[in-house]
Amino acid sequence: MTSLPNQNYLPSQLEMMFNKETKPFVKPETLLIGVCGGSASGKTSVCREIIKQLKGKKVDIIAQDWFYKPLTEEQRKDCGNYNFDSPLAIDLDLLTEKLRELKQGKVIQCPDYDFVTHSRTKKTHQVSGDVILIEGIFTFETKELRDLYDMKIFVDVDSDIRLSRRILRDTSERGRTLKGVIEQYLRFVKPGFESFVVPKRKFADVIILRGASNKVAIDLLLERIKVELRNHEIGKKQLKFNSKSTYTLENLTIPTFKKVSIKN
Ligand SMILES: Nc1ncnc2c1ncn2[C@@H]1O[C@H](COP(=O)(O)OP(=O)(O)O)[C@@H](O)[C@H]1O
Numbered sequence: 665m666t667s668l669p670n671q672n673y674l675p676s677q678l679e680m681m682f683n684k685e686t687k688p689f690v691k692p693e694t695l696l697i698g699v700c701g702g703s704a705s706g707k708t709s710v711c712r713e714i715i716k717q718l719k720g721k722k723v724d725i726i727a728q729d730w731f732y733k734p735l736t737e738e739q740r741k742d743c744g745n746y747n748f749d750s751p752l753a754i755d756l757d758l759l760t761e762k763l764r765e766l767k768q769g770k771v772i773q774c775p776d777y778d779f780v781t782h783s784r785t786k787k788t789h790q791v792s793g794d795v796i797l798i799e800g801i802f803t804f805e806t807k808e809l810r811d812l813y814d815m816k817i818f819v820d821v822d823s824d825i826r827l828s829r830r831i832l833r834d835t836s837e838r839g840r841t842l843k844g845v846i847e848q849y850l851r852f853v854k855p856g857f858e859s860f861v862v863p864k865r866k867f868a869d870v871i872i873l874r875g876a877s878n879k880v881a882i883d884l885l886l887e888r889i890k891v892e893l894r895n896h897e898i899g900k901k902q903l904k905f906n907s908k909s910t911y912t913l914e915n916l917t918i919p920t921f922k923k924v925s926i927k928n
């Protein structure tokens with residue numbers, strides 16, 4: 665149930681505050697932005713660019729890769745045959761749980777992952793902020809995940825460029841050989857991309873071609889994020905969640921021209 669103070673509002677103001685189910689349109693929680701795209705498309709680089717430019721805001725990243733399931737000793741001995749490009753390789757339930765906690769305003773602890781040993785490290789990542797960017801190849805995989813995001817971005821880069829970047833990155837940072845990267849790409853990465861990642865592109869609100877070097881797209885995105893942040897801040901000031909999960913609007917002072925009366 666929603667209660668309004670005895671005050672007059674313009675219809676457009678009311679429309680802004682509530683959707684058809686009379687739930688508040690402005691959300692007081694942390695802004696969650698899902699960033700999806702193929703391996704080495706530049707998802708992390710796009711997120712870093714957003715963080716760099718959103719000065720004065722606390723922005724954090726969650727790498728979906730942190731949630732890779734650690735390999736068993738047996739699997740590690742035969743890791744060349746392990747498919748890391750199937751959603752089954754990732755603990756998406758844990759990721760979903762962590763995002764729900766963030767939505768509840770909690771500071772969360774995420775696991776860390778080592779691409780060389782294919783296992784979790786002892787380290788954890790503490791995540792909190794006004795805006796959280798969640799990047800990974802399977803971030804749009806389930807409806808539950810997609811529904812948690814306030815905005816969905818897909819980074820779209822040609823596969824030859826992605827493969828070239830992946831060769832450079834995986835041989836220098838992830839302890840791989842050139843032969844290994846190419847074999848893994850042809851056997852698992854490319855088919856996985858076509859089966860799981862490409863079909864999720866349609867869920868994106870924004871598609872960034874060429875990744876972080878697309879300054880125009882990043883600028884437009886930043887403007888939109890700032891609008892969302894303003895809505896969230898207004899929401900934080902105006903909405904108070906009471907213990908019975910009803911919404912109460914408080915201290916709303918908006919100048920009115922044509923007034924309509926709302927009876928409680
Ligand atoms: N626009 C770009 N131009 C050149 N190299 C890039 C560009 N974007 C990313 N890279 C490089 O490609 C690799 C993968 O980029 P990254 O942002 O980590 O991709 P993802 O997170 O999608 O796997 C990194 O080594 C990064 O430095």
Ligand SMILES: Nc1ccn([C@@H]2O[C@H](COP(=O)(O)O)[C@@H](O)[C@H]2O)c(=O)n1
Binds near residue numbers: 704801
């Ligand atoms: N032990 C692992 C785990 C994952 N991968 C590959 O990582 C890719 C996803 O990470 P990006 O940063 O590139 O998005 C995915 O394509 C897996 O093949 C791996 O090689 N080893």
